[in-house]
Amino acid sequence: MASGTAALSLAIPGTVLDRAWALNPRGHQGLLGLGGWGIGLMVLVCTACLVTARGIWVRAPWGRLLALAILATNITADTATAIVTGDGRTLIGIPIGAAMIAFLFTPDVKAAFGAPKTT
Numbered sequence: 001m002a003s004g005t006a007a008l009s010l011a012i013p014g015t016v017l018d019r020a021w022a023l024n025p026r027g028h029q030g031l032l033g034l035g036g037w038g039i040g041l042m043v044l045v046c047t048a049c050l051v052t053a054r055g056i057w058v059r060a061p062w063g064r065l066l067a068l069a070i071l072a073t074n075i076t077a078d079t080a081t082a083i084v085t086g087d088g089r090t091l092i093g094i095p096i097g098a099a100m101i102a103f104l105f106t107p108d109v110k111a112a113f114g115a116p117k118t119t
Contacts (some may be wrong), residue, residue: 003049005029007042026085033113064113071097 002020009017017024018030021028031038052070055063103109 003046007039007046010039010042026087033046059113061114063111064104068101069099071104085118 005017005020009015009020034041048066048070052063052066053114055066058064075094075097078090078097079092082088
């Protein structure tokens, strides 16, 4: 929902949705600087999240793999952002993403997505 809201607020500025950017004004300025590419990027992120959510909902093996890829990408981006900008606030996403990845690798979760259960 956040990426969809971001895309919408970038596409239609000056609405109540702009208030959400108070949490990340630097990100807002960065995406605005990309012009239409910023909107496209947020639409792409939103679409990837929606497809992943659907895959997880139906317990498709590709849904779990896509979730792992997105979480790993997010951890990498959070780390890079912290290094480049010096903004340590992005580091909160790393343990959260790592915990979610660990959960997706548990035997019961893997088995729920069709992987053989190992002991």
